[in-house]
Structure formats: structure tokens, C-alpha cells
Amino acid sequence: MAEAGERTMPMRVAERLDGLGRGVLAGVAEIGLGAALFAQSIFWIVMGNRRAQPVRIAATFARCMEVGIDALPIVTMMSVTIGMMLAIQGIYTLKVFGAEEQVTIGVGFSVVREFGPLITGILVAGRTGSSLAARIGTMRISQEVDALQVMGINPVRFIVAPALIAMVVMVPVLTFWADLVMLAGAGWYISVSLGMSFAAYTDRIIEIVSVEDLFHGLYKSMLFSVLITLVGVINGANVTGGAEGVGRMTTRSVVLSISAIIITDMVFAFITTRSG
Amino acid sequence: MNQSAHQAHAYIRPQFVDPRTVVEVKKLVTHYGAREILHGIDLEIREGEVMVIMGGSGSGKSTLLNTLLGLLHPTSGSVRILGQDLHSISDVQRTKLRQKMGVAFQGGALFSSLSVLENIMLPLREHTRLDVSTMRIMARLKMQVVNLDGFENLMPAELSGGMIKRAAFARAIVMDPRVLFCDEPSAGLDPVVASAIDDLILSLRDAMGMSIVVVTHELESAFRIADRICVLDKGNILLVGTVDEVRATDNERIQNLLNRRTEEKILDPDQYLRNLTAAND
Numbered sequence: 333m334a335e336a337g338e339r340t341m342p343m344r345v346a347e348r349l350d351g352l353g354r355g356v357l358a359g360v361a362e363i364g365l366g367a368a369l370f371a372q373s374i375f376w377i378v379m380g381n382r383r384a385q386p387v388r389i390a391a392t393f394a395r396c397m398e399v400g401i402d403a404l405p406i407v408t409m410m411s412v413t414i415g416m417m418l419a420i421q422g423i424y425t426l427k428v429f430g431a432e433e434q435v436t437i438g439v440g441f442s443v444v445r446e447f448g449p450l451i452t453g454i455l456v457a458g459r460t461g462s463s464l465a466a467r468i469g470t471m472r473i474s475q476e477v478d479a480l481q482v483m484g485i486n487p488v489r490f491i492v493a494p495a496l497i498a499m500v501v502m503v504p505v506l507t508f509w510a511d512l513v514m515l516a517g518a519g520w521y522i523s524v525s526l527g528m529s530f531a532a533y534t535d536r537i538i539e540i541v542s543v544e545d546l547f548h549g550l551y552k553s554m555l556f557s558v559l560i561t562l563v564g565v566i567n568g569a570n571v572t573g574g575a576e577g578v579g580r581m582t583t584r585s586v587v588l589s590i591s592a593i594i595i596t597d598m599v600f601a602f603i604t605t606r607s608g
Numbered sequence: 609m610n611q612s613a614h615q616a617h618a619y620i621r622p623q624f625v626d627p628r629t630v631v632e633v634k635k636l637v638t639h640y641g642a643r644e645i646l647h648g649i650d651l652e653i654r655e656g657e658v659m660v661i662m663g664g665s666g667s668g669k670s671t672l673l674n675t676l677l678g679l680l681h682p683t684s685g686s687v688r689i690l691g692q693d694l695h696s697i698s699d700v701q702r703t704k705l706r707q708k709m710g711v712a713f714q715g716g717a718l719f720s721s722l723s724v725l726e727n728i729m730l731p732l733r734e735h736t737r738l739d740v741s742t743m744r745i746m747a748r749l750k751m752q753v754v755n756l757d758g759f760e761n762l763m764p765a766e767l768s769g770g771m772i773k774r775a776a777f778a779r780a781i782v783m784d785p786r787v788l789f790c791d792e793p794s795a796g797l798d799p800v801v802a803s804a805i806d807d808l809i810l811s812l813r814d815a816m817g818m819s820i821v822v823v824t825h826e827l828e829s830a831f832r833i834a835d836r837i838c839v840l841d842k843g844n845i846l847l848v849g850t851v852d853e854v855r856a857t858d859n860e861r862i863q864n865l866l867n868r869r870t871e872e873k874i875l876d877p878d879q880y881l882r883n884l885t886a887a888n889d
Contacts, residue, residue, distance in 0.1 A: 383700070385734065470720075479717035482677050483731050484706035 365569075366562040369488065373496045376489035385489055392494040399460050399495075400502030404509070407455055411510040414451055415517025418442060422518075423525060432526055436533060439518045440541045448511035449549045450597055453556035456503055457589040461564040464495055465585035468568025469578040477569075496561050503557035504550045511549065552600050556593045563589040628655040630787050630819045631676065636685035638675055645671045647843045648685065653787075658813050658820045660830045663840035664865060672840065673791055673823045677711060678702065690786060707735050710780030710818075714791040716772035718764040718779070725751075725760035728779045735783065750778040753815075754808060770801035777808060781816070788812065790822045794829045802826070806833050827866060831855075839865070 380386040422435040468491060471477050480487045519533040567585035571577045631653035638646045645668045653659045663669045674680040676687055678694045687694045692705050718727045728747040732738060738746070751757045754774040764772060773793060780788055793809065794802035806829050812818050824830055830837060837854045839846040839862050846862055847854060854862065 385703075474715055474720075475713045475717040476719055478674075478677075478679055479711065479713055479719075481679060482706060482709065482711045483734070484703040485730075485734050 362566055365566055369492060369562055369565055372488045373493045376493045380489055387489055387493040392497050395494045395498035396502050399498045400506055403459055403506060407452060407506055407510050408513050410451055410455060411513035412517035414447055415514035416521045419518040419521040435522060436536045437540055440537045441545060443514045444511050444541050444545050444549050448514055449507045449553040452503060452507045452510045452553060453593045454590055457560045457593060458586055461560040461589045462582045462586045464564035465568040466578055466582045468565060469571030469581050472571050473574060492565050499557035499561045500554055504553045507550055507553035548604060552597060555596060559592045559596060560589045563592060630655050630690055632688040634686050636675060637683045638671055638680060639683045645843050649845055651838060653819055653821055655819050656817050657835040658809060658822060658833050660834035660837045661823045661840060662830050662837055664825060667840040668843040669823050669840050677789060707783050708786045710785035710788045712776040712780040712790045712793060714795060716776040718772060718775055720764050723761050723763055724775050727775060728782050731783050747782060750782045754778045770797050773805055788818050788820045792824055793822060794826050802829060809833050
């Protein structure tokens with residue numbers, strides 16, 4: 333027993349290090365795969381026509397409908413709610429200073445720079461990122477991806493590129509819509525509880541929020557859309573082990589893409605706000 | 609065992625390339641991770657023949673098929689299809705070559721978001737510049753060939769097992785390929801439907817002159833459709849020959865496979881108990 337104990341101690345350390353190394357390698361490999369997928373998608377979007385294998389407009393349009401239009405109800409509902417929540421909390425906080433009127437400043441900046449893109453990103457990650465992972469995972473298991481390959485149809489061009497275009501176009505549009513609805517929701521609560529007219533609120537928002545603030549949020553949402561797509565595709569492509577595997581990878585895709593969104597959000601805000 | 613391996617090599621003559629050879633496999637070695645699956649396969653498939661690749665599970669037949677399709681990269685050796693090395697040509701050339709290959713997958717691999725007709729039209733849509741009505745006519749023609757007309761607008765989820773296989777065949781032949789690969793065409797079908805699929809394979813060979821590679825473990829179907837049979841076992845070819853040659857062989861492993869005998873392991877009850885309890889020590 334003692335002999336076995338002597339051997340297991342360094343072995344355990346070695347095992348831990350081995351596990352850590354493998355984990356890091358797998359992570360790096362996944363990031364590399366993401367970069368490769370992104371590059372390939374761009375290649376097919378640009379070169380597809382010349383190779384007589386264009387990225388299909390009909391497929392892209394269908395994806396746009398799924399990503400954007402179909403998400404409108406939930407995005408609208410969440411945005412109104414969060415706008416009102418921001419106004420409630422803002423007024424409560426500013427009451428300490430007796431400066432409730434200033435709530436518009438907080439609401440204006442935080443909605444356009446943070447909450448619009450972030451909430452939209454999280455909703456899209458939950459809706460579209462997961463469905464992308466599940467769809468590609470199921471296609472892999474049922475050999476549909478193999479079928480594409482043997483038919484001489486590049487799966488990246490056929491599946492990934494349309495999804496990527498749809499996301500990069502529709503997520504900023506959704507974000508813009510979320511911004512508007514959130515501001516309206518907040519404005520409705522503020523005008524009712526502070527007795528400020530809605531028109532005055534709107535004037536004040538337009539006065540404070542600059543185009544740069546708006547684009548700060550929209551650029552971020554564009555970044556999120558790429559992240560969500562790539563995380564979804566990679567997880568879908570790595571599905572093994574039948575229906576259970578699809579479920580596991582779908583969950584992983586949602587968790588990873590939401591984490592990626594939040595971390596990227598912080599980093600983006602840090603870099604652009606400090607230098608700007 | 610040695611004798612039949614020798615027989616197999618004498619039969620396929622790897623040095624001599626017949627101009628009518630459509631698929632030529634040379635010294636193919638593939639790995640799955642660190643494990644070697646195929647140990648140097650030599651095989652030739654001639655024009656207009658039905659070649660059945662037969663073997664039990666774990667024999668390497670699926671690996672061989674995936675390598676023939678270019679889905680798996682071999683460690684060494686080559687696969688030449690219609691004279692071109694599938695694994696070393698450029699992407700553009702491979703895409704062209706793949707238009708001359710059709711594949712009917714085991715589970716059909718139909719795209720669940722497209723209707724049957726759209727599935728069958730997909731290769732035409734992606735590789736030709738025909739207008740939609742022409743493509744539709746061509747797809748309908750192939751649906752008649754596989755006896756599936758009238759089901760154009762159904763979705764794959766609404767089809768029965770046999771119909772899915774038929775639709776997969778229709779999609780595989782819609783570009784009029786020179787070589788057709790079928791993975792377990794009769795697996796999971798009832799005997800009547802399975803035999804209809806066998807008839808379909810034979811009629812494709814006779815009517816269109818296609819070379820057809822069928823991977824299967826179903827003996828009955830193999831003996832019915834094969835011009836030649838290649839028996840794979842543990843990553844090696846045991847024998848390539850006609851149906852009669854395979855039936856007449858005295859190779860023990862092939863006879864076991866044919867007679868559905870499992871290789872019996874002589875069990876020592878004491879050893880068995882020791883194995884079971886070993887983990888508890």
C-alpha cells in the first residue's frame with residue numbers, strides 16, 4: 333500500500349498537469365477551428381460566385397427571417413421590461429441625491445451602450461445559437477454533412493456562410509430595435525412617475541446620446557453575432573453520441589456563447605471607452 | 609487463411625490497371641487515432657459491375673467506404689477514382705470528380721428541411737445552370753426510376769424506411785454518376801422491401817451501366833446482387849471473387865461468416881469468475 337502511495341503522488345500531479353495541458357490544447361484547437369471557419373465563410377462569401385458555388389441568397393434570407401423577424405416578439409417584450417426596470421432602479425438610486433430628473437442620462441447611455449446589445453446578444457444566443465448547434469449536430473449524426481461533402485457541396489458555404497451573414501446583418505438591426513423599445517419603456521415609466529412629458533424625455537435622450545454611443549453598441553452586437561455563430565457551429569460540428577450528444581453540445585453552446593458575449597463586452601467597453 | 613489471402617492477391621492483380629477500372633485502391637492504410645483499421649488494402653472495381661464489400665461489424669468496411677468517398681484521409685496508399693487520386697487532387701478537381709460519384713447513405717441522409725423533390729434536385733441546383741423546370745423534370749425522372757413518383761412534396765420525416773432509401777438512391781443518381789456507392793442498402797428493411805432495393809440496384813447497373821459499390825453485411829442480398837464480392841475481416845481482404853468462388857472457399861473465417869457462426873471462445877469457468885472479481889481487489 334505504501335509503495336502504491338509513493339507512486340501515486342507524483343503520478344497524480346502528472347495526471348493533473350496532463351489534464352490541464354489537454355484542456356488548454358483543446359481550447360486552443362477550438363479557437364483555431366473558429367478562426368478557420370470564419371476565414372472559410374468569408375472565402376465562400378467573396379469567392380463563391382467565381383467558383384460557381386455561390387452562397388445562396390434564398391437560404392440567407394430564410395436564416396435572416398429566423399434570426400431577426402422571428403425573434404422580434406421576445407426581443408420586444410424583454411426590452412420593454414428591462415427599460416422599465418432600469419427606470420425604476422434609476423429613480424430609486426437618484427432619489428438619494430434628490431436628482432430623479434437625471435435618470436434620463438443613466439437610462440440613455442446604459443441602454444444604447446450596454447443593455448440593448450447585451451440583452452439582444454443573450455436572447456439570440458439562447459434562440460439562434462442553440463438552434464444552430466442543434467441543427468448542425470443533428471445533420472452530422474444523420475450523415476447530412478457527409479452527404480453534402482460527397483455531393484461536392486462545401487458544408488461551410490452551404491450551412492455556415494448563410495447563417496453568418498444573417499447574424500451579422502440581423503443582430504445589429506435587432507439591437508437597434510431593442511434600443512428603441514427599451515428607451516420607450518423607460519420613458520413611459522419616467523413620464524408617468526416623474527410627471528415629465530414623453531416628448532421632453534425624447535428630446536433629452538436625443539440631446540444626450542450621440543451617434544458614437546449608438547454605434548458603440550451596434551459594433552458590439554456585430555461582434556457578438558460572429559461569436560454566437562462560431563460557437564454554435566463549432567459545438568454542432570463536434571457532436572458525437574446521438575441525441576444525448578446533441579443536447580449536451582447545445583447546452584454547451586449557449587453557456588459558452590453567453591460567457592463569450594459578456595467577457596467580450598467588458599473588454600470592448602474597456603478598450604474603446606478608455607481610449608475614447 | 610494464407611492460401612486465400614494469396615488467392616485474393618492473384619485475383620485482383622494490383623500491378624495491372626485495366627482501362628475499364630473505375631475505382632482502384634492501392635496499399636490503403638488508415639488509422640483511427642492511433643489504431644490501425646485497414647492494413648494495406650488492394651482492390652479494383654471494374655466498370656459496370658456490382659462489387660459487394662462484405663464483412664462483419666468491426667471488419668473495417670465502413671472505414672473503407674468512408675476512405676473511398678474521401679471523408680476519411682488514409683495514412684498511406686491511394687484511392688484512384690476514374691483515374692484521379694481522390695485524396696491528392698485540388699479542391700476544385702475533387703468537386704468535379706464528386707459529380708461523377710453518387711452515394712446512397714445508410715440512413716438516407718436526406719435534408720430534413722427540404723422536400724423529397726428539393727432533396728433530389730439539390731445536386732442539379734448546385735452543379736448545373738439548368739432552369740428550375742428542367743431540373744424538376746430530371747428529378748421526377750429519377751423518382752420514377754426508383755419507383756417513388758407521386759411523393760415529390762412530402763418531407764423526409766413523412767416517408768417510410770424503404771421510401772427514404774429510394775429517395776436517397778434517386779438523389780445519388782440524379783447527376784448520372786459513373787460510380788454509385790451504397791452503404792447498407794437493405795439494412796433495417798423488411799425482406800420484401802429489401803429485395804425491391806436489390807432489384808433497383810441491379811436495374812441501375814443494367815439500364816445505366818453504372819459501377820456500383822455496395823457495403824453490406826446482409827448475405828442474402830450480397831449473393832443476389834454481387835458480380836464480385838470482397839470479404840473484409842479485421843482490416844484485411846480475405847478474398848475477392850465471384851459469388852460461387854466465395855461460396856466454395858474453404859477459408860474458415862469466411863465460412864463462419866456465411867453460416868452465421870460466431871467464433872466460439874472456450875470459456876474456463878474459473879478464469880471467468882476471476883475476471884469478474886478482478887476489479888474488486
